[in-house]
Amino acid sequence: MYLHSRRILFQKGISALCLTLFSRRLLAENVQHSDLFTTLHTVQHDLYAETDTMPSHEAINALVYLKNVLKQPRVAKAHKRFIVNGVQWLNEASIARYKKHYTKLAAPQRNIVLQTIVQEQWGKQWIETLLTYIYEAMLGDPVYGGNRNEVGWKWLHHTPGKPRPTKALV
Amino acid sequence: MMYDVCIIGSGAGGAPIAYELSRAGFNVIVLEKGPFYGEDDFTKDEIAVSRRDLYTPLLEDEQHVIYERQSDGSTKRYVGSEYQWSFWNGSMVGGSSNVMSGYFHRFKPNDFKLRSVFGAIEGANVVDWPISYEVLEPYYTKVETVIGVSGTVSTHPFMEPRSRAHFPYPPLAENGLTQWFDTACKTLGYHTMVTPRAILPYRDLDRQGCSYSNFCGSYGCATGAKGSARAALLQRCSARIVSEAFVFRLESTHNRVTEAHYFDKDNRVHKVRAGIFVVAAQAIESSRLLLNSKNRYFPKGVANNAGQVGKNLIFSAGGVGEGRFVFESLTPAQQQTLMEPGLFVNRSLQDWYEYSRKGVRQKGGTIDFLFEHANIIARSTREFYDGGTLLWGSALQEKIHKRLTRSRVLTFEVFNDWLPTDHCRVGIDETVRDKYGMPVGAIYLHAHPHDLEVGEFLAQKALKVLESMGAVDISYSISSSPPPNLVAGGCRFGNDASTSVLDANCKAHELANLYVTDASFMPTGGSVPYTWTIYANAFRVADVIHRRLKTART
Ligand SMILES: Cc1cc2nc3c(=O)[nH]c(=O)nc-3n(C[C@H](O)[C@H](O)[C@H](O)COP(=O)(O)OP(=O)(O)OC[C@H]3O[C@@H](n4cnc5c(N)ncnc54)[C@H](O)[C@@H]3O)c2cc1C
Numbered sequence: 001m002y003l004h005s006r007r008i009l010f011q012k013g014i015s016a017l018c019l020t021l022f023s024r025r026l027l028a029e030n031v032q033h034s035d036l037f038t039t040l041h042t043v044q045h046d047l048y049a050e051t052d053t054m055p056s057h058e059a060i061n062a063l064v065y066l067k068n069v070l071k072q073p074r075v076a077k078a079h080k081r082f083i084v085n086g087v088q089w090l091n092e093a094s095i096a097r098y099k100k101h102y103t104k105l106a107a108p109q110r111n112i113v114l115q116t117i118v119q120e121q122w123g124k125q126w127i128e129t130l131l132t133y134i135y136e137a138m139l140g141d142p143v144y145g146g147n148r149n150e151v152g153w154k155w156l157h158h159t160p161g162k163p164r165p166t167k168a169l170v
Numbered sequence: 171m172m173y174d175v176c177i178i179g180s181g182a183g184g185a186p187i188a189y190e191l192s193r194a195g196f197n198v199i200v201l202e203k204g205p206f207y208g209e210d211d212f213t214k215d216e217i218a219v220s221r222r223d224l225y226t227p228l229l230e231d232e233q234h235v236i237y238e239r240q241s242d243g244s245t246k247r248y249v250g251s252e253y254q255w256s257f258w259n260g261s262m263v264g265g266s267s268n269v270m271s272g273y274f275h276r277f278k279p280n281d282f283k284l285r286s287v288f289g290a291i292e293g294a295n296v297v298d299w300p301i302s303y304e305v306l307e308p309y310y311t312k313v314e315t316v317i318g319v320s321g322t323v324s325t326h327p328f329m330e331p332r333s334r335a336h337f338p339y340p341p342l343a344e345n346g347l348t349q350w351f352d353t354a355c356k357t358l359g360y361h362t363m364v365t366p367r368a369i370l371p372y373r374d375l376d377r378q379g380c381s382y383s384n385f386c387g388s389y390g391c392a393t394g395a396k397g398s399a400r401a402a403l404l405q406r407c408s409a410r411i412v413s414e415a416f417v418f419r420l421e422s423t424h425n426r427v428t429e430a431h432y433f434d435k436d437n438r439v440h441k442v443r444a445g446i447f448v449v450a451a452q453a454i455e456s457s458r459l460l461l462n463s464k465n466r467y468f469p470k471g472v473a474n475n476a477g478q479v480g481k482n483l484i485f486s487a488g489g490v491g492e493g494r495f496v497f498e499s500l501t502p503a504q505q506q507t508l509m510e511p512g513l514f515v516n517r518s519l520q521d522w523y524e525y526s527r528k529g530v531r532q533k534g535g536t537i538d539f540l541f542e543h544a545n546i547i548a549r550s551t552r553e554f555y556d557g558g559t560l561l562w563g564s565a566l567q568e569k570i571h572k573r574l575t576r577s578r579v580l581t582f583e584v585f586n587d588w589l590p591t592d593h594c595r596v597g598i599d600e601t602v603r604d605k606y607g608m609p610v611g612a613i614y615l616h617a618h619p620h621d622l623e624v625g626e627f628l629a630q631k632a633l634k635v636l637e638s639m640g641a642v643d644i645s646y647s648i649s650s651s652p653p654p655n656l657v658a659g660g661c662r663f664g665n666d667a668s669t670s671v672l673d674a675n676c677k678a679h680e681l682a683n684l685y686v687t688d689a690s691f692m693p694t695g696g697s698v699p700y701t702w703t704i705y706a707n708a709f710r711v712a713d714v715i716h717r718r719l720k721t722a723r724t
């Protein structure tokens with residue numbers, strides 16, 4: 001982040017992977033809107049464990065945050081499509097194994113589905129993407145809708161930089 | 171309206187010209203493609219600034235096409251927007267200097283004569299500069315006072331000569347970890363250096379002092395303490411600044427640029443006439459503008475009849491490394507010191523700026539030490555993996571909590587020469603257009619294997635320091651992947667018009683009134699970050715143009 005860091009952050013392979021997937025698989029336009037967010041909400045709960053000592057789901061507000069991300073012009077369209085398509089592929093994996101949609105499974109079964117897709121390159125990338133937005137919601141400035149009462153910052157004893165934003169800029 | 175000087179790009183390369191000439195009473199216009207942000211606009215918003223790259227164009231709108239040379243000599247093509255590979259740094263008034271960290275080093279006298287001192291290297295186009303360190307020295311000094319550089323002059327074997335004994339500003343406040351660093355270096359026999367910073371420690375020059383905001387690099391400075399081209403120069407002069415003005419073409423006769431054509435934010439075209447034109451759009455975009463400005467006198471682009479524009483693009487070679495200090499091995503007082511936010515480490519090593527390998531004199535480089543960036547989201551997301559395994563749920567949460575609350579990472583950055591070669595250059599990709607309909611820049615990438623050897627040598631020295639300090643989880647990466655923010659070359663200066671674009675004064679050989687003053691002029695890049703040298707050289711060229719305008723007036 002200072003001078004050389006983009007060297008390590010930059011991952012040439014990843015978006016190339018998304019593009020190949022788009023070209024050979026159906027776009028998930030047939031995923032119903034409500035199904036889409038119900039599934040994403042369930043996955044977010046499966047990826048983040050609420051405990052007494054950690055910020056609550058409600059305070060992180062990750063679903064609202066993710067919905068906003070999907071509207072942000074500064075997030076590449078291909079990346080947004082990847083998030084949405086991942087829901088369809090997740091359900092395909094879920095049906096292949098249990099003949100049911102992901103949200104209809106019990107928690108241990110859902111975990112097995114996640115453990116299955118993480119073995120595939122798209123699955124690993126998709127889970128990582130969803131995790132990233134959970135942590136953005138939890139640790140970004142509250143102006144973006146997450147991190148209510150600065151719970152994430154308090155959890156990690158983080159002092160935010162000043163001046164803080166007064167409104168969402170993206 | 172006819173301006174005396176029209177400057178394209180308002181960063182470290184353009185702003186000194188605007189500052190000097192407008193203060194001398196000349197009529198100066200600056201055309202800048204980005205918006206005008208002032209101190210009040212800058213916040214420490216990690217989402218907007220660091221994760222959504224607020225200060226650079228959307229790649230879907232404006233991008234580069236990258237041609238990476240492979241080890242078998244073939245080339246792989248990457249369209250920037252498809253691979254999210256960005257070469258933009260800071261599109262705004264003041265350019266990337268708004269978001270720099272301000273680690274400032276001068277070049278050394280031998281950086282101006284690499285070819286004579288170290289000899290030729292096969293496959294590399296190493297040449298001497300047409301000017302010496304002695305010519306630039308007064309301008310390095312000028313930067314210290316006008317931009318504001320703070321620090322302590324350290325003694326080490328490769329310390330450059332200085333005309334002034336001390337920096338005009340004392341060093342910034344330091345984290346107590348620097349004492350552990352200094353002790354370790356003493357044991358190892360290394361000479362520690364206090365890294366000079368382009369940051370004011372206290373209020374001066376109509377700017378506030380540093381507030382130790384803990385979010386410096388990548389972020390705009392809300393106090394004005396950081397010596398950005400905007401805070402230090404453009405806000406303190408009367409040059410007319412037109413923001414959101416993308417210059418897409420220079421019009422010329424056979425020997426003079428006559429007009430700069432730009433799109434405003436509503437896509438309307440405007441034309442600016444001036445006596446002298448200065449291009450400073452950062453290395454890649456300056457070459458692109460010249461190459462895109464073709465006409466009957468310059469069918470390959472303005473100033474490019476000798477075919478030199480875009481050639482010998484360079485970056486800073488080297489890489490990064492880090493070590494972690496964990497609570498388990500520290501006393502409670504040390505733990506508290508370690509976690510203190512805001513204060514700087516500000517230590518560098520230049521003991522191996524030159525060294526000997528198998529009896530042969532080698533050019534080495536610089537190692538800067540600094541805390542890992544404070545960005546909390548970035549520090550959390552880097553914990554997602556344990557080895558190759560992606561973690562989630564409580565396993566991940568516990569790991570993040572432990573790492574971020576009970577340890578802190580000290581990083582180092584290695585800077586050495588990226589040797590100029592025929593395979594690293596700027597061109598135009600006619601098949602991809604930006605949102606204005608202009609062909610985008612093509613970046614041809616190649617790193618000479620020698621760069622990696624030197625980087626590796628330096629990294630090993632840095633690792634010794636971290637080990638000696640008691641850090642754990644030590645790792646590093648010396649890479650041939652270019653840092654987009656440390657870019658130079660493409661319009662070399664030199665005395666021979668057949669092998670360079672600019673003369674020793676950074677005026678195009680082929681035109682009477684065109685100057686290029688960003689880092690494009692550098693034939694070799696030294697083994698330090700460039701900005702102090704960009705500023706110094708731009709002040710030097712400002713003097714040249716000033717003399718010329720004065721003569722023309724009288
Ligand atoms: C995160 C970060 C940290 C850094 N840290 C350091 C550091 O610690 N030390 C150091 O020495 N350097 C550092 N740098 C590098 C430093 O910022 C650059 O070396 C320096 O700012 C380059 O100055 P420039 O004038 O060449 O380019 P810029 O500052 O990029 O200015 C070029 C300007 O031209 C504008 N422009 C481009 N094309 C056009 C066009 N066609 N029409 C009109 N305008 C145009 C751009 O928008 C930009 O504002 C850092 C950079 C970054 C991004």
Ligand code: SF4
Pocket residue numbers: 369379380381382383384385386387389390391392393394395396
């Ligand atoms: S106040 Fe200091 S630390 Fe913060 S951005 Fe400005 S110079 Fe950097």
